[in-house]
Amino acid sequence: MLDTTKYEETTISTTPACQEDPTGVNYRGNLSRTIQDQTCQAWTSQDPYQHTKTPANYPNAGLDNNYCRNLDMRFTAWCFTTNPGTRWDFCAVGYLDPKCQATPACQEDPTGVNYRGNLSQTINNHTCQAWTSQDPHEHANTPADFPNAGLDENYCRNPNIENTAWCYTTDPETRWEYCAVGYLDPRCQATPACQEDPTGVHYRGLLSRTIGDHTCQAWTSQDPNQHTKTPANYPNAGLDNNYCRNPDGVNTAWCYTTNPETRWEYCAVGYLDPRCQGSVV
Known part of the structure; x- marks a missing residue:
């Protein structure tokens, strides 16, 4: 019988979370330690840190334990910690997944022109406006004008060769902003x-x-x-x-x-x- 284990492992390793879910929004694993090796505080607890990130306020965010989650669209999954000296910290999920360190996009595609991932948040945590929409920002960077640029959703893209991938935002006060793609990819700092x-x-x-x-x-x-x-x-x-x-x-x-x-x-x-x-x- 053919042993498929090695192929299954290869499949898993070639599609790490940084590609499928870069911000860890959909992460429902049981990691409960941060990148600084701090233990996560249970989301149902207010000790040592009082907060409003509770299961009642975020019923679909998987906050039933002390596992790393990204309920509020931060850089990636995070948690409050049990250390009174560290209120919160990021976890090794999404962008920070150790499997995501092999060949960062800054090396292969520094301007993000070829990026076709599903990141739809800017570097300052603004939600991207759909490229097909003219609300709140009117623009000419549409799928009709750039048919090969992957503008069918609200994902970060670089249709007009800016410094790196970007998007218009849903914030009326912020017309557009860059995304953590290409040279702004957080993995792109060798040192x-x-x-x-x-x-x-x-x-x-x-x-x-x-x-x-x-x-x-x-x-x-x-x-x-x-x-x-x-x-x-x-x-x-x-x-x-x-x-x-x-x-x-x-x-x-x-x-x-x-x-x-x-x-x-x-x-x-x-x-x-x-x-x-x-x-x-």
């Missing part, structure tokens, strides 16, 4: 930022959300938080938008937030980069 730039002082990426999932306040704005970390005071710090930066050389990149109750917070940059699990500086 992660925690090693090269642990404090994120040199970070000039486009991340504008904090580790607590707050939106960053623009550095040019004084609302809701007044501050002196302005482009005028720090002209070489890249403060021209609301991206995570480290103008004053603190632990790592951070930003003021648009939440009046959270003045500022760190971002997943430098030693807080999710890929820095193995060699935190």
Whole structure:
């Protein structure tokens, strides 16, 4: 009888979760430890961390235990931890699945022109607008105009050869944004930022959300938080938008937030980069 075991194993290994479910939204496995080896807090528990990510609020998200989940469309699956010093952390699911490290897209397709995956969230967690839709943003990048660009859904694509794959967003305030594809694929850093730039002082990426999932306040704005970390005071710090930066050389990149109750917070940059699990500086 033909032994199909090896073929089954090959099939599994050639379609890792980073390809089928890059953000881990559909993950229903039983992983309950984070990339920093922290034990997950049960979603039904409010100890040590109080939260609203409960089975009652997210009935279809698989929150019946302490398993890693992505109920709110973050970068990938995550959990609150039982460590009072670490509120939450990502898990090795989706993008961070160890099987997804073989040949990252930044090597094969840095601009994401050939990307035909089903990622439909931008690098700042905005949902992509369908390419067939003109709401909320009118545009000319339609399937009729780009018939070979894979524009049949709301997946990240690069029909017009931008820096990498992108999409219009469903947020009326954000017309379009890049996705974590091609050179922005999180696996595309042979030497992660925690090693090269642990404090994120040199970070000039486009991340504008904090580790607590707050939106960053623009550095040019004084609302809701007044501050002196302005482009005028720090002209070489890249403060021209609301991206995570480290103008004053603190632990790592951070930003003021648009939440009046959270003045500022760190971002997943430098030693807080999710890929820095193995060699935190």
